[in-house]
Amino acid sequence: MTYIGxxxxxxxxxxxxxxxxxxxxxxxxxxxxxxxxxxxGFAVIFVMAIASVVTWLIQHYxxxxxxxxxxxxIAFILVIASLVQLVExxxxxxxxxLYKALGIFLPLxxxxxxxxxxxxxxxxxxxTLLESFTGGIAAGxxxxxxxxxxxxxxxxxxxxxxxxxxxxxxxxxxSGGLMALAFMAFDRALLTNLLG
Amino acid sequence: xxxxxxxxxxxDNPIFVLLLGLCPALGVSxxxxxxxxxxxxxxxxxxxxxxxxxxxxxxxxxxVRIPSYIVIIASFVTIxxxxxxxxxxxxxxxxxxxxPLIVVNCxxxxxxxxxxxxxxxxxxxxxxxxxxxGFTLGLTLIALVREIxxxxxxxxxxxxxxxxxxxxxxxxxxxxRIFSLPAGALLAIGFLKAFxxxxxxxxxxxx
Numbered sequence: 001m002t003y004i005g006x007x008x009x010x011x012x013x014x015x016x017x018x019x020x021x022x023x024x025x026x027x028x029x030x031x032x033x034x035x036x037x038x039x040x041g042f043a044v045i046f047v048m049a050i051a052s053v054v055t056w057l058i059q060h061y062x063x064x065x066x067x068x069x070x071x072x073x074i075a076f077i078l079v080i081a082s083l084v085q086l087v088e089x090x091x092x093x094x095x096x097x098l099y100k101a102l103g104i105f106l107p108l109x110x111x112x113x114x115x116x117x118x119x120x121x122x123x124x125x126x127x128t129l130l131e132s133f134t135g136g137i138a139a140g141x142x143x144x145x146x147x148x149x150x151x152x153x154x155x156x157x158x159x160x161x162x163x164x165x166x167x168x169x170x171x172x173x174x175s176g177g178l179m180a181l182a183f184m185a186f187d188r189a190l191l192t193n194l195l196g
Numbered sequence: 197x198x199x200x201x202x203x204x205x206x207x208d209n210p211i212f213v214l215l216l217g218l219c220p221a222l223g224v225s226x227x228x229x230x231x232x233x234x235x236x237x238x239x240x241x242x243x244x245x246x247x248x249x250x251x252x253x254x255x256x257x258x259x260v261r262i263p264s265y266i267v268i269i270a271s272f273v274t275i276x277x278x279x280x281x282x283x284x285x286x287x288x289x290x291x292x293x294x295x296p297l298i299v300v301n302c303x304x305x306x307x308x309x310x311x312x313x314x315x316x317x318x319x320x321x322x323x324x325x326x327x328x329x330g331f332t333l334g335l336t337l338i339a340l341v342r343e344i345x346x347x348x349x350x351x352x353x354x355x356x357x358x359x360x361x362x363x364x365x366x367x368x369x370x371x372x373r374i375f376s377l378p379a380g381a382l383l384a385i386g387f388l389k390a391f392x393x394x395x396x397x398x399x400x401x402x403x
Contacts, residue, residue, distance in 0.1 A: 019378045021222040025302055028215065073277065073296045074270040081266055110266075113219045113300040120293050165394035166386075169215065173386030180379035 003134045005195055006127075010138035012186035016114045017146040018179060023114030027147055028172055030105070037151035038144070043105040045140030047087060048118050051080050052136030055119035056129050076119050081110045114143055150176060200319045204326030210303040211334030211385075212392045217303035221335050222381040223294045227351045231339035233287040235332025237276045237295065239325070242304050244272040246324035249312040256313075265308045266299070273299045303331060341384045346375030 016022045023044070030040045055076050063069050088106040092099045109115060118139045122132040153175045162171050210216045217238070224230040248268045249256075256264045277295050280288045288295065298304070307327055312320040343350060348368030351361050374380045 021219050021378065021381065022297075024218040024222065025216075028218070070274065070278065073274050073299055074267065076296075077266055077270050077299050078263070081263055110300075113297050116297060116300050117293060120296055124293070165390045165397060167393075170386045170390035170393060173382050173389060177379045177382030177386060180377075180382055181374070184377065184379065 002195065003131070005191060006131060006134045007138040007141075008186075008191055008194065010135060011142040011145060012183065013188065013191060015142040015146055015183055016117065016139050017143060018176070018183045020117070022117040023112050023143055026105075026108060026112055027143075027150060027176070028169060030108070031147050031150040031154055031172065033155060034148060034151040036105075037147045039101050040105045040108075041140075041144030041147050042101075043109060044112065044114065044143050045137060047080075047084060047106070047109050048115055048136040048140040048143075049133060050087065050136075051083055051115050051119055052122055052132040053129065054079055054083060056122055056127075056132040059123050060129075072120075072123075076116060080115055080119065084110045114139065146179070149179060153179075198322050200322040201326040204323065204328075204330040205333065206330070208327075209330045209334055209392075210306075210327055211331060211338075212389055214303070214306070216306050217301040217331060218385075220294050220297060220301055221331075221338060222378075222385060223297075224291055225335060225339040225342055225381055225384075226346075226376055227290070228336060228339045228343055229351045229353060230287070230290050231335040232332065232352075233280075233284065234291060234294065234298075235328070235335050237280065237291075237298055238301065238304065238331050239328030240276055241269060241272040241298055241301075242307060242328045242331075243321065243324040244275075245269045245304055245308050246312040246320040247317065249308045250315060250317045250320035253313050261313065262305075262309070265305060265313075269304055269308065270299045303327065338381070338384055338388065341388065342375045342380055345372050345384075346377075346380055347371050 010016070014020055017024065017027050026040055026044075031037050058075055058079055059069075059072070063072060063075060068075075084106055088099075091106075118136050122135050125131075125135070127135055150172065154172055157171055157175070166174070204210065208214055211218065211221050220234055220238070224234045245265065245268050249265060252264075252268075273296060276298065277288075280291075280295060307323060311323045315323070340350065344364055344367060348364045348366075348371040349361050350364070372380075375384060
């Protein structure tokens with residue numbers, strides 16, 4: 001698959017949040033205002049891109065040569081957890097402003113299933129290293145898109161007379177559902193029409 | 197009934213009240229049988245990790261507790277993966293990427309950190325069973341709503357001559373397909389959560 005194909009697939013056609021339900025916890029938890037949604041979105045793109053590359057290298061240069069594929073789950077989650085920690089420390093040293101913007105979101109990302117999800121999907125889709133990197137970035141952009149749209153919707157909903165039982169989380173889920181319906185317009189046919 | 201056991205089933209239901217572990221809850225809720233399989237996996241992992249964490253709580257240094265919990269959980273998830281692949285390959289294929297993703301199910305890490313690391317073995321076992329069953333019930337409820345409305349069937353395990361699929365007359369001819377699509381999962385959990393909010397608000401006399 002071409003790189004553009006991977007980008008379009010993960011941003012629109014199989015958007016992680018809206019069609020695969022990966023990364024729902026931050027999608028509901030951190031979408032109360034646009035500012036933090038943007039911060040979370042960029043932190044996820046960053047971690048996903050690095051995690052895709054590192055897990056790919058681990059799979060192909062450590063686990064497969066040693067025939068330890070059954071340790072994949074343990075290896076990946078450990079790598080992702082320590083990677084997040086490392087990224088956090090590096091950003092803190094290198095760029096304090098960036099740390100201020102993304103810092104509080106980084107620890108939350110360890111348990112974001114979208115990061116683990118893209119790492120596993122890169123392996124099952126048999127992507128090359130560069131394709132995995134593209135996949136990581138694309139899935140991150142898809143996450144950013146969905147969470148920012150959601151934050152905008154929720155900010156507007158705050159002003160509206162929503163019935164009491166629906167206030168907050170239920171309204172967020174239902175808005176997410178309607179958004180997912182809209183995203184169904186992007187399907188495989190779009191990809192074939194665009195790229196032939 | 198013991199309070200540590202019952203709290204996870206309704207009052208602190210991980211899905212509808214604590215909103216933990218939502219990704220697997222929605223991802224596998226298309227068929228009832230998948231929801232039950234996922235639930236069984238989660239109960240096993242949660243039980244195992246709660247037992248280990250509760251037994252090891254005095255030996256794990258506080259600074260590295262989260263990575264330690266993650267390793268414990270990941271080991272049990274790997275066991276589930278291997279057992280499921282060997283004995284229930286169809287289920288394993290249906291659940292796909294969501295089996296290894298049990299490891300990042302925040303409900304499990306949440307119970308290890310919030311409960312098992314501070315409580316006795318017996319209470320941790322009860323807590324894990326209650327929370328696991330609460331998770332399974334929540335998941336099955338979503339799956340029931342989605343499958344009945346979206347396909348007009350209820351898919352269970354096939355035993356002998358019974359192929360495991362119950363058809364609902366009236367709905368199977370004209371199901372509301374949207375509920376079997378991803379969008380329907382979000383709508384279903386939104387309305388169910390609103391229903392639970394309404395129940396608890398009217399119990400407190402607010403609505």
